Amino acid sequence: MSVQINLHKTHRRYTNGQETINVEGETVGQCLEDLVVKYPPLRKEVFVKAGKLNPLMEIYLNGESAYPNELAREVKEGDRINLIYMLAGG
């Protein structure tokens, strides 16, 4: 499946400024793995360890929260994944 990932702007420094990256996978987790294989510096931003998301990272699939069990969520051809950060400041 070809899926589009929209990166948070802080991630775009690892992709030469590209906001959207096309990846392959059957699940959100596989798509993210494909992303970090293409752009290895992104791995430490997205995952704290293999298969464990950065707790600050939120994943939206086609505009809807993919929580919980985000990584296991199945994707279809043409789906859109948004990676955004939780914000803590006030």
Place this chain on the structure above:
Amino acid sequence: MFTKGELKRYDRQIMIPGLGKKGQEKLKKAQVFICGAGGLGSPIAIYLAAAGIGSIKIADHDRVELSNLNRQILHWEEDIGRKKIDSARDKLNKLNTSIKLEIIHETIDEENVLQMLDGVDAIADAMDNFQTRYILNKAAIEKNIPFFHGAVNGFEGRVMDIIPGKTACLRCMYHGPIPSEKFPVIGVTPAIIGSIQAMEIIKYIVGIGELLVDRLLVFDGLYMEFKEFKVKKNPECEHCGKMMKKNDNSGS
């Protein structure tokens, strides 16, 4: 009932269809708790005071520092070293003498939070850390008080309204502890996010419009974009899950 002065002061908002004198009366009778008198707390407090919220309670444990002044517009150079709540009270009193202000110079924690929420109709999240936000989120659900979340970082911000027992809460998307740290911010970001929070609180109290529930509004000032994402209630949420199940079973 309104005085002549109040009718004149609130004339432009009483003119709004759906708000009117009835809505203004609701604002006058309401008590809002603003958690924090910093970047978000400043615009929230100013706009709620200006709108005629009858009673505003503000809690903050900090004192004003020079580095606060790029964004915390309730505080000025002359306030450096003062308690933020004293500085906030002075400014808000000058803006609107007819509202009741209660100030609390304490750190919000699990021990004191429920007492702080006594008599409160709405809670404005103006905190600078997630630990206290989760304490407030849990307490808001326990006391069945709407909680208006806002957060900022740099040029980015986010807003979501939480109606206990009905909508997704802040904990519904919990991934684990998030460390508190000094965050970068330009003052206009909390100005925008805090103003949206104040607007949501006004809408909720008056009972007009559509609230930002089960929807996360994400703002990016650098690209001047607002995006919206759907957020789902988590039946296993450790804060609101039990309440959800209770409501589902009672058919409400």
